[in-house]
Amino acid sequence: MDQYSSSSLVDTSLDLTIGVTRMRVEEDPPQTSALVEELNRVSAENKKLSEMLTLMCDNYNVLRKQLVEYENKSNMTERDQTSPPKKRKSPTRDDAFSSAFIGGVSESSSTDQDEYLCKKQREETVVKEKVSRVYYKTEASDTTLVVKDGYQWRKYGQKVTRDNPSPRAYFKCACAPSCSVKKKVQRSVEDQSVLVATYEGEHNHPMPSQIESNNSLNRYIPLGGSPTEAAAANRSSSLTAPVTTVDLTESKKVTSPTSRIDFPEVQKLLVEQMASSLTKDPNFTAALAAAVTGRLYQQNQTKK
DNA sequence: CGAATTTGACCGGCGC
């Protein structure tokens, strides 16, 4: 989580200024100067974007800090309160944040007087489930509800729910009954190309096929965050370009299979994404080609 | 032929 926030440390800017000054050759034909100008403009834009990214990261850090403070405060006040019994609500209908939050409360509180709450907590302790939600980006045309997260799952049901036209698939861990983790997979209402996987419980065994999940051709990228965030990220990129966003909703207490991705891997992925999106940009390739030819041209001139 | 998936039936919680 915080590891993402440190993405501000990742230098996302590409050194496009290479050779720009040296490219000012004696003759400097009008085409070259135009390209150099374009290159300058692009590097300025790149610099501006880098600054914006840094600013965004700073803002994120501040917001994150405030969220943590708010969480702590809420935990404190809820423990003090002798709140009236609330109507039971299905945990699956809660969003990721509140579910994780409720889980946190049930773990930490032990001094409640209210009989109902005690009973409820006992129930929750018995269930002892940690709920986390992960968003995966897929091809929009891909109709399967299969999420390759490294674990093996057995599908035991599928249902069309009221709030979402796309069906919801129910999975149990293949190691069941020894591992009682469950997973629900459904397409996001907002963006059909985003799969929402809700994990209930924690695996009591290691990931059986980490390599498979990494090398799979049908590579799913955990998006995290909200569907809107994921959808927005999807809109801003090509369909094939994988997108990774920061999961703002997931509590540190909640562990999901995808949250185990260590930072260097994320960093590598980011670099790959940037590289692929840049190489797909015709403007960038044109500018790069111009820079290279310019450099070659300069070398030829100096040799003479 | 066994394992995995599909799909309709069933069950329990919740709101009215």
Add this chain to the structure above:
DNA sequence: GCGCCGGTCAAATTCG
């Protein structure tokens, strides 16, 4: 009490 809805079961079907 009844109906709705999400979740689960298990027989039928498909797949390797």
